[in-house]
Amino acid sequence: MTRVIRFHRPGGPEVLRIEEVELAPPGPGEIAIRVKALGLNRAEALMRAGAYIETPPLPSGIGLEAAGVVESVGEGVTALAPGDAVSLIPPISMARWPVHGERVNFPASYVVRHPSSLGWEQAAALWMAYLTAYGALVEIAGLRRGEVAVVTAASSSVGLAAIQIANRIGATPVAMTRTSAKRRALLDAGAAHVIATGEEDVSARLADITANAGARVVFDAVGGSLVEPLTASMARGGLLIEYGGLSREPTPFPLPQVLSKTLTLRGYLVHEVVGNPDWLARAKAFILQGVEAGALRPEIARTFAFEQIVEAHRYLESNEQFGKIVVML
Structure with a gap:
């Protein structure tokens, strides 16, 4: 069992719940990740409110960005191994691949070993x-x-x-x-x-x-x-x-x-970037080179604890932040 963030009806931040669900082993082409930090985006607030480009079946998980440690890998995954520190490229479907939880499965093709110069907060705030x-x-x-x-x-x-x-x-x-x-x-x-x-x-x-x-x-x-x-x-x-x-x-x-x-x-x-392999490859190279050169570095507005997810979403909607809101586990 693992704790994840879900909602059972559209609405404001108060509809978010932390619930225990069973996590299956990673399937072919997937990895299992122990999450260390979550990045918040307006897209998540929109999906939670029922105003996103994607309408999920309810109850629904949520979340586009996270960083953590690989726990195990599924069949066919050779580029990543348990113990790797990784960050996640936002998936095309948040409903299919919600990542705001303590442990998640995710397609290995959208997982990146992030530079050691980034802490968990910055790694979770990078890709979107x-x-x-x-x-x-x-x-x-x-x-x-x-x-x-x-x-x-x-x-x-x-x-x-x-x-x-x-x-x-x-x-x-x-x-x-x-x-x-x-x-x-x-x-x-x-x-x-x-x-x-x-x-x-x-x-x-x-x-x-x-x-x-x-x-x-x-x-x-x-x-x-x-x-x-x-x-x-x-x-x-x-x-x-x-x-x-x-x-x-x-x-x-x-x-x-x-x-x-x-x-x-x-x-x-x-x-458009995530779904275009050529664009994505060039983007990853540009961003990682910029991070290593110190030219690209996420600005963290504020961090919250996992149990403060409702407060974190309220802060997201306040428009007071300067940079990224991150939830730590």
Whole structure:
């Protein structure tokens, strides 16, 4: 038996329960992991609330990220062995492979030996954020040295990963956040410029930063009314990559800007990287090299104990965090 986090009905953080379930031995191509740390993501809050892209059968497990120690391996697994310290790449299906528990089985093909320079907290916070940012900025946008990359929701774990990746490429990351409260922290985290969207004229600031040339690449998790000043500030032929919808406002379609500037507005999910073997191989190499060089390092906002999972989800939904929320076992 092992303890896992499950929910029996959609709802707020209070629907999460810690329950004992029986864990079968790992099947062919799987490994069994003793979990040391869990990374929290908004996707988990969405699935718990019944608003995710995947609707699980209930009761359902939950969780996309974890790090721990290999306990045993299933038939056909040769690249990993008991005792290996590993972290998990987010699976395509959270309902099929929920990882928030004390012990879990997981496909060996999505398991990575993480660098020894990372502690359990950082290892559990690595893959969702950096794969998401890498796929958008490198594989889709082809961000180049010297270019400006606009990053909204910049204090999130994905936003901070995007800032670090842009800097590693040699681009100029412009961080957007709602208020100036996190300005100093974002500058310390590597942002070249910070724009407080609730306090400043977004279009005017971006025009000043880009010397009126506009930004070719915008990486947006917000949507809503922010889309209009963003697209108004983009360069001709620019690309806006939308990977979230944090705003509760309707998102207008900026037809005049799209037509006049021949813009591309593109939806994006990290599943595009996880489901593409070539992209995933390049992403793993880029991220691991960046970690070993000290250029890529997850920012941990706060840690909680396993028994505090409800409080951890409440903190996730408070939007107060700067970086990743991690649950320790």
